[in-house]
Amino acid sequence: MGQIMTGARMVIEALKKEGVEIVFGYPGGAIIDVYDELYKNPEIHHVLVRHEQGAAHAADGYARSTGKVGVAIVTSGPGATNTVTGIATAYMDSIPIVVITGQVPTKLIGNDAFQEVDITGITRPITKHNFLVKRIEDLPRILKAAFYIARTGRPGPVLVDLPKDVQQAKGEFNYLEEIHLRSYNPTYEPHLKQIEKAYLLLEKAERPVFLIGGGVISSDAAPEVRELAEKLNLPVTMTLMGLGGFPGDHEQSLGMLGMHGTYYANMAVAHCDVLLAVGARFDDRVTGKVDAFAPNAKIIHIDIDPSSIQKNVKVDVPIVGDCKRALTRLLEMIKEVGKPKKYWKERFKEWWEQIDIWRRRYPLSYKEDPNYIKPQYVIEKLYELTKGEAIICTEVGQNQMWTAQYYKFKYPRTLITSGGLGTMGFGFPASIGAQMGNPGKLVIDIAGDGSIQMNIQELATAMDQKLPIKIIILNNGYLGMVRQWQELFYEKRYSAVKLTTLPDFVKIAEAYGAVGMRITKPQEVEPTLKKILNMDKLAILDVIIAPEEGVFPMVPAGKATTEMILV
Amino acid sequence: MAERKCTLSVLVENTPGALARIAGLFSGRGFNIDSLCVAETLDPTLSHLTLVTRGDDQIIEQIIKQLRRLIDVYKVVDVTEEGDFVEREMALIKVRAEKENREEIYRLCEIFRLKIVDVSPRTYIIEVTGDKEKLEAVIELLRPMGIKEIVRTGLIAMKREKKNP
Numbered sequence: 001m002g003q004i005m006t007g008a009r010m011v012i013e014a015l016k017k018e019g020v021e022i023v024f025g026y027p028g029g030a031i032i033d034v035y036d037e038l039y040k041n042p043e044i045h046h047v048l049v050r051h052e053q054g055a056a057h058a059a060d061g062y063a064r065s066t067g068k069v070g071v072a073i074v075t076s077g078p079g080a081t082n083t084v085t086g087i088a089t090a091y092m093d094s095i096p097i098v099v100i101t102g103q104v105p106t107k108l109i110g111n112d113a114f115q116e117v118d119i120t121g122i123t124r125p126i127t128k129h130n131f132l133v134k135r136i137e138d139l140p141r142i143l144k145a146a147f148y149i150a151r152t153g154r155p156g157p158v159l160v161d162l163p164k165d166v167q168q169a170k171g172e173f174n175y176l177e178e179i180h181l182r183s184y185n186p187t188y189e190p191h192l193k194q195i196e197k198a199y200l201l202l203e204k205a206e207r208p209v210f211l212i213g214g215g216v217i218s219s220d221a222a223p224e225v226r227e228l229a230e231k232l233n234l235p236v237t238m239t240l241m242g243l244g245g246f247p248g249d250h251e252q253s254l255g256m257l258g259m260h261g262t263y264y265a266n267m268a269v270a271h272c273d274v275l276l277a278v279g280a281r282f283d284d285r286v287t288g289k290v291d292a293f294a295p296n297a298k299i300i301h302i303d304i305d306p307s308s309i310q311k312n313v314k315v316d317v318p319i320v321g322d323c324k325r326a327l328t329r330l331l332e333m334i335k336e337v338g339k340p341k342k343y344w345k346e347r348f349k350e351w352w353e354q355i356d357i358w359r360r361r362y363p364l365s366y367k368e369d370p371n372y373i374k375p376q377y378v379i380e381k382l383y384e385l386t387k388g389e390a391i392i393c394t395e396v397g398q399n400q401m402w403t404a405q406y407y408k409f410k411y412p413r414t415l416i417t418s419g420g421l422g423t424m425g426f427g428f429p430a431s432i433g434a435q436m437g438n439p440g441k442l443v444i445d446i447a448g449d450g451s452i453q454m455n456i457q458e459l460a461t462a463m464d465q466k467l468p469i470k471i472i473i474l475n476n477g478y479l480g481m482v483r484q485w486q487e488l489f490y491e492k493r494y495s496a497v498k499l500t501t502l503p504d505f506v507k508i509a510e511a512y513g514a515v516g517m518r519i520t521k522p523q524e525v526e527p528t529l530k531k532i533l534n535m536d537k538l539a540i541l542d543v544i545i546a547p548e549e550g551v552f553p554m555v556p557a558g559k560a561t562t563e564m565i566l567v
Numbered sequence: 568m569a570e571r572k573c574t575l576s577v578l579v580e581n582t583p584g585a586l587a588r589i590a591g592l593f594s595g596r597g598f599n600i601d602s603l604c605v606a607e608t609l610d611p612t613l614s615h616l617t618l619v620t621r622g623d624d625q626i627i628e629q630i631i632k633q634l635r636r637l638i639d640v641y642k643v644v645d646v647t648e649e650g651d652f653v654e655r656e657m658a659l660i661k662v663r664a665e666k667e668n669r670e671e672i673y674r675l676c677e678i679f680r681l682k683i684v685d686v687s688p689r690t691y692i693i694e695v696t697g698d699k700e701k702l703e704a705v706i707e708l709l710r711p712m713g714i715k716e717i718v719r720t721g722l723i724a725m726k727r728e729k730k731n732p
Contacts, residue, residue, distance in 0.1 A: 124588055125595045129638040132583070149638060183580055183641040307632035310625065 002174035007136050008033035008167040011073075011100060012041050014143035017175050020071050021045060022062065022436050024055040028075020030115060031102030033167035038073075047436060047465060050457040052079050054429040056086020057455070059097045061430025063090075064416045065391055066437040067220065069150050070097040076104055077115030080161075081122065085423055087157045088126040092420025093241060094218060096155035098146050105165040106134055120161050128156030133163065136171035144179045153186030154305040155218055186304060190321030195329045197317045198276070198300045199337070202232065205274035207351045209294075210234040211257070214241030214419065215279015215303060215323045222246065222412045224327035225278070231334060233344045235355055237265040239280050240404055241419040248408030249388065254355070255364070255408075258286040259555045260401040263362035266553075266561040268355055269294050278302045279323040282312040283420065284557075292560030302326045362553070362566055364405055372546035373522050375399070375474045379406035381526050382444070382472070385533060390442040391416065393431040395451030396424045397481035399474045401551040403446045425454025428471060432458060435467040442470070442533065449475040449502055459512040462538050470532055471540045473505055476547045484550045488565070509540040518542040571647070572601070573627050574654065574724045577616040577634060578608065578642040585614065585639040592637065598622065598630050602656075602721030613641060617723045644726070651727045657696045657720045659684070660706065663713035664691045672712060679705055690715060 005013070011034050015023065024047045027035040038046050049055040052074045059070030074083055080101040090097045104113040120132045129149050131142045139162075146158040202208060216225055222245050229236050229252055236246045237254040246253055254265040269275065275297040280286065287293040290313060300317040301309050309318045319326050366376040379402050382390075388410040394400040394417045409415050416434050418426040431445040445452075452473055462469055483497040509516030515537055519528050525543070532539040553564040579585045586605060593600050601619040608615045620630060627645070634643045646652045664672050664686075672691060676683055679701070685692035695705045699722065706717065 120584060121587070124584070124591050181638065184638045305636065307629065307636050310628060 002140070002172040004170055005173050006033065006168055006170055007133075007139050007162065008037045010139050010143065010171070010173050011162070011167075012037045012044060013173055014140065014147075014175060015044055015071065018069065018147045020069070022047060023071040023073055024049055024058040024062070024433065025073035026052050026055055026075065026079060028079045028102060028115070030076035030104055030164050031073060031079070031100075031162075031167075033164065034073060034100070034102070034162070046073075047432070047461060049429070049461045051455065052082035053086050053425070054432070054455055054458045054461060056083040056097065056099060057089065057423075057426050057429035058433035058436070058461075059099070060086060060090045060095050060426075061393060061416050061433030062437040063095050063097055063433070064430070065413050065434035067413065068437070069147055070095070070433060071100070072097065073100045075102040075115065076119070077117045079115075080117055080119040084122060084126070085421075087123055087159065089418050089421045089423045089426055090157040091126045091128065093214060093418065094155050095157065096150040097157045098150050099157060099159045101159060101161050102167070103132070103161045103163040106163045107165070109163065119159065123159050126157070127159050130159040130161065132161045133166050136166055136169040139166065139171065140173055140175050141179070144176050145181060148179050148181075149184065153184070154215075187306075187320050188304070188322040188325055190302070190319045190326040190329055192329065194317060194319045195326065195333055198319060198330060199333045201274050201298050201300060201317060202276065203337075203339075206348070207272045208232070208234055208274040208276065208348065209268050209272040209297075210236045211239070211269070211275055211277040211280055212236065212242040212245045213239040213278065213280025216242055216245035217279075217412045219279065219304070219323040220412070221279070221324035221327055224324055224331060226250075228327055228331055228334075231331070231341060231344065233341075233348050233352070234276070235268055235352070237261070237269065239283070239286050239419070240417060242280060243404060243415045244409035244412045247410045249410060253408075256404050258561065259288065259557070260405065260551050260553065261561070262364055262405070263553050263564060263566065264355060264358035266555070266564060267358045270560075270562045271354070272297045274298050274300065276300045278327065281308045284312070287312060288555045288559055288561040292562070365567070366549075368522070369546060370522065373519065373525060373543055375402045375543075375545045375549055376406050377522065378472065378474065378525055378529075378543055378545070379403055379446070381529055383407045385526075385529055386442060386444075388414075390414070390444050391434050391438060393417065393427040393434060393443065393445045395427040395445070395447045396422045397448050397451060397479070398476075398484065398549075398551050399446050399448040399451065401481075402474070405551075424451040428452060429455050429458045429461075431469050432462050432465070432467060435462075435469050436465065443467075444470045444472060447471055447473045448480060449473055449477060449499055450479045452505075453503070456508065459508070459514065459538070463512050463514060467538060468536050469538050471538075473540065473542050474545050475502070475505070475542055476545050476549065477502060478547060481551070483548070487548070487550070488554075489556065505540050505542040509538075515539040516542065518544065520544045570621055570623055571627070573620050573622065573630075573648070574646045574652070574722060575618045575620065575631065575634070576644045576646050576724055576726075577618060577640060578613050579616055580639040580641060581607070581612050581614045582639055586616075588637050588639060589616065589618075589634065592633055593620075596629075596633060598626065604721040604723050617721070619722050646724045646726060652724050653727060654698050654722050654724045655696060656699060656702055656722045657694065658702050658706070659718045660693045660695060660709060660714060661716040662691055662693060662709050663689065663715060665689060668712050672709070675708060681705065
């Protein structure tokens with residue numbers, strides 16, 4: 001017999017069973033019973049955000065940086081709808097979060113009651129799964145299933161909608177140790193026949209490229225990626241979500257590919273004869289024009305989600321399974337065949353020579369200017385000063401792409417960025433989650449002057465929790481990425497991109513009790529960065545950058561990835 | 568790539584919202600639904616759904632994979648791909664049955680083995696069961712008499728067992 005308790009208490013007990021120590025949330029009428037239990041159970045640390053979107057992003061940042069499930073708790077109606085952008089962000093990037101929303105009492109559902117919204121209906125296309133709990137008897141199993149679904153298979157957000165009367169009702173708390181869902185059985189173990197086919201392709205390859213995506217991060221496959229890359233001497237390129245899955249400072253790293261990828265990564269993919277893609281989904285920002293993407297390559301695609309395979313590009317060897325296990329099996333096969341390292345080194349020698357020509361021809365570069373701070377320089381310096389050891393969160397737009405290009409991510413889970421949905425306002429609340437999950441680590445949010453204003457209210461949350469996050473605003477007074485598109489493709493008709501009124505970010509920092517600093521000259525960059533990085537306090541550094549600096553290389557949308565605009 | 572018609576047999580958990588998930592998947596990803604038929608199965612915790620859709624091979628592959636990806640979907644079978652299957656649809660047709668054509672309609676029903684399930688002074692309701700072609704043929708024959716209303720169930724399908732095991 002399980003203990004008899006209220007639904008609200010069951011939520012707390014389930015959180016404990018799932019090992020949840022930190023939750024992000026915002027109370028309200030329909031979730032007040034759960035908050036009453038949080039009050040009685042201080043061992044679960046609740047972080048009060050200032051907007052429910054912040055709670056969802058913080059839970060997401062926590063999940064991305066720790067690998068654990070992030071949890072957000074909000075009330076019904078607007079509380080629930082405010083999490084929608086956060087849920088969609090997590091969904092697009094396959095991040096495990098559980099969002100618990102209050103709901104009006106079951107007998108009022110459908111009556112347009114105060115703060116009622118059909119949140120399971122609204123979030124159906126942006127959650128991996130969601131539940132409306134109608135009976136207290138179902139609650140323990142649903143909570144168990146929610147965490148299980150969120151973290152297994154291809155991870156993703158799960159929402160549990162909890163009516164107020166179910167929170168108050170009493171029932172037996174039978175929490176399963178393990179759950180089996182007959183309709184949900186993700187495939188972890190790859191088909192060995194397929195692994196063999198993949199091996200045979202690699203063995204015959206002359207110009208292979210190893211492409212890794214976010215699946216490598218979520219399955220903790222970075223060690224296997226590195227072992228395979230080094231063993232076979234493969235050039236490695238990463239999607240935005242894959243950055244950190246292979247050390248960016250490794251000589252075999254070609255950096256990021258795609259729209260703002262490096263020249264040499266895009267050239268290598270365009271000319272390769274075998275593309276080994278792991279945990280990537282061939283998003284349009286990666287492929288550019290699909291017909292011209294890796295046109296001569298046989299493609300091996302490893303992914304845990306069968307629907308990712310053959311979705312955007314034709315695949316020759318599909319392998320459904322967990323990235324880590326599939327790579328492990330592939331490595332075992334390579335060991336078994338036992339070709340010496342020298343074989344692979346010799347084999348791809350010419351290919352590497354070609355890649356090195358591309359690397360020398362167009363390395364990542366920007367023009368220095370004594371009058372202006374170049375954003376790329378800021379990121380380079382930041383990389384140098386942090387030695388690649390920081391957790392870097394980004395907003396979305398130019399700030400994000402400069403970070404992806406110039407910070408050489410060395411470890412998985414050190415880049416926290418909204419890849420799929422491209423959510424401005426994500427980075428800062430995500431950095432709160434990342435810092436809560438990694439108390440001793442240096443956490444930095446790289447922002448733009450546009451993005452940071454989308455969730456700037458969370459400064460209060462960060463100060464509440466005494467988080468020493470560093471916010472670096474690359475301030476050009478523009479919605480820079482849109483401006484760049486208008487410059488390049490709309491004959492400089494700068495429609496609605498000039499942020500005419502910008503707040504004084506230094507004063508904003510000070511108003512919240514944080515440190516604020518501003519720099520305008522290149523020579524200030526290094527000493528000021530040093531100064532703020534050594535502070536044990538939240539600091540905003542407002543960096544006034546060259547106003548019309550662009551992100552290059554750039555592949556115009558819909559063009560082949562070889563048609564790059566280089567500077 | 569050539570577009571083909573595809574009949575999918577889907578077993579799904581009998582939970583609230585399961586159908587909405589499937590309908591939402593089709594609208595959200597821009598897939599077509601030509602017809603959809605839902606009912607209980609022998610196991611009351613599962614619903615059976617016959618779904619007729621169209622697309623080239625790649626799209627149909629995506630449709631099946633996306634359906635399987637839904638947590639509530641237990642099983643998806645492409646009945647058309649498997650080859651040997653039985654398809655049936657039912658229609659109720661309300662047709663004008665005035666003095667001059669009452670007899671003719673009655674005879675037509677005998678020939679096609681249709682059931683007259685309701686009789687009023689000026690109309691019949693006729694039940695037709697069969698494959699799509701039979702239904703279309705009957706509708707065309709009845710049309711000149713004056714069809715007042717048609718309700719169709721949409722296709723249901725079932726795989727045949729192997730004849731020579």
